[in-house]
Amino acid sequence: MDTDTEKKRILIVDDEFSICEVLAQFLKKDGYNVSMASNGEEAIGIIGRENIDMIISDIKMPGISGVDLLKRVKESAPSMPVLMTTGFPTLDTAIEALKLGAYDYMTKPFHLEEIGEKVRRAFNAKKLQEENLLFSKLVSLHEVTKELTATLEVHELNFKFLDYSMNMVKADGGALLLIDQTGKLAISETSGKHFSPEYWLGKIWVTLSRHVAQLHEPLLLTAASPPLIEDLPSIPPEAGSLICFPLKTASRVIGVLNLVRTKEHDFFSNLDLEIINVLASQASIAIENVRLYSNIRDNYLKTIRAFALAVEAKDEYTHGHSENVMKYTVVLAKHLGLPDHEIELVKYAGLLHDIGKIGISENILNKPGKLTVQEFEEIKKHPELGARIISDVPFLKSLVPMVLHHHEFYNGCGYPLKIAGNAIPFGARILSVADAFEAMTSDRPYRKSLSQEVAINILIEEQGKQFDPQVVKAFLEIIHAGKVSHGR
Numbered sequence: 001m002d003t004d005t006e007k008k009r010i011l012i013v014d015d016e017f018s019i020c021e022v023l024a025q026f027l028k029k030d031g032y033n034v035s036m037a038s039n040g041e042e043a044i045g046i047i048g049r050e051n052i053d054m055i056i057s058d059i060k061m062p063g064i065s066g067v068d069l070l071k072r073v074k075e076s077a078p079s080m081p082v083l084m085t086t087g088f089p090t091l092d093t094a095i096e097a098l099k100l101g102a103y104d105y106m107t108k109p110f111h112l113e114e115i116g117e118k119v120r121r122a123f124n125a126k127k128l129q130e131e132n133l134l135f136s137k138l139v140s141l142h143e144v145t146k147e148l149t150a151t152l153e154v155h156e157l158n159f160k161f162l163d164y165s166m167n168m169v170k171a172d173g174g175a176l177l178l179i180d181q182t183g184k185l186a187i188s189e190t191s192g193k194h195f196s197p198e199y200w201l202g203k204i205w206v207t208l209s210r211h212v213a214q215l216h217e218p219l220l221l222t223a224a225s226p227p228l229i230e231d232l233p234s235i236p237p238e239a240g241s242l243i244c245f246p247l248k249t250a251s252r253v254i255g256v257l258n259l260v261r262t263k264e265h266d267f268f269s270n271l272d273l274e275i276i277n278v279l280a281s282q283a284s285i286a287i288e289n290v291r292l293y294s295n296i297r298d299n300y301l302k303t304i305r306a307f308a309l310a311v312e313a314k315d316e317y318t319h320g321h322s323e324n325v326m327k328y329t330v331v332l333a334k335h336l337g338l339p340d341h342e343i344e345l346v347k348y349a350g351l352l353h354d355i356g357k358i359g360i361s362e363n364i365l366n367k368p369g370k371l372t373v374q375e376f377e378e379i380k381k382h383p384e385l386g387a388r389i390i391s392d393v394p395f396l397k398s399l400v401p402m403v404l405h406h407h408e409f410y411n412g413c414g415y416p417l418k419i420a421g422n423a424i425p426f427g428a429r430i431l432s433v434a435d436a437f438e439a440m441t442s443d444r445p446y447r448k449s450l451s452q453e454v455a456i457n458i459l460i461e462e463q464g465k466q467f468d469p470q471v472v473k474a475f476l477e478i479i480h481a482g483k484v485s486h487g488r
């Protein structure tokens, strides 16, 4: 939509009817639409109802003066051009009007040509101002869309998208609706001090949202727009203007963004609609990607859980071990400040670290007494066996180093490769502490569980020997902070 091709509407405010008439005739001939008001109150009513592009107002009027009207207009619609007229010119009133944001000032009696010229100039100045605004908004749009596409968590992305949209077009309220698995539009996020989540369930909003989702086209409605859908008011009574925007990917509509500005503020413009267009097209792609990504991630986790359960099915004593190790590794990794994608890797490795036990005899795994040297040698094969199993699965490959090295000792006396210190992958060092603590505080075929205190003392004793001291320190901090407690 191009505002230039639409007729501009000018509101003339003057308590002298003849002046209104003469001005109106002249401006209509120049191609403008004209509304007239004989005082400030009437003018405010018209501004609330109609889409006014410029105001020409007398300064001296009974009731609300032209200067008061100017102040009110500038509060709610700072970019609205206002031309002031007066029959009693003083420098003070002129300066005051200009200070308050009037575009220009004319003294009566005026030449109509002079008015025509000032009106044109005011519109040109507004256009330039809008273009500058568009440019600055485009710069921030670029930043915002970059940030949106870098967000990988569903709720965070939805929240940011609504928040940015509201800020960019100065909306008073907003709601993001997404189409759920059953094909229905459901509220995902809402925002705005005076707009509760229930507000967006109102009939008008539900109908408008469905309407734009079906038509794949956005709506910009103002209090001045004619009714859009039969049996429905064109706009909610508390709103001055609204935008309903369908969120589209290449193949389908995935949701709707609703934005509202209250009556007290300027109407949304076509420029606002353009800004939302840019933002929405980027956000739609980002939302769809994050959804796909989280689906893949969920399936991935399900597969890994199935693997872990397959191992535990062989050994009733280790039931729940992998899940607990996973919980500890995640808390530890977060506490140690690992980036999100590494936390995720450590998490999966926690679940899967003993997958190699699938290849170890159940008789050895479940043996109640002490293991012979030979049996222990057999058990020691499970990290390499596990690494071999998962190295053939493309999406598990990145876990190989952690699974392979989860029994290495910090001092180099572990297995299978006897590597030491920082040569052991950090994830494996984390896993080692989590695994040991979980094992010590659980019953085993050959012993009862140790108390948490005893297990902690062993971790402390083994700092720098079996375990990385940095990881033990982090684990103790977590335990003291109450973030981890052992309980099955």
Ligand SMILES: [Fe+2]
Pocket: 353, 354, 382, 406, 407
């Ligand atoms: Fe293990």
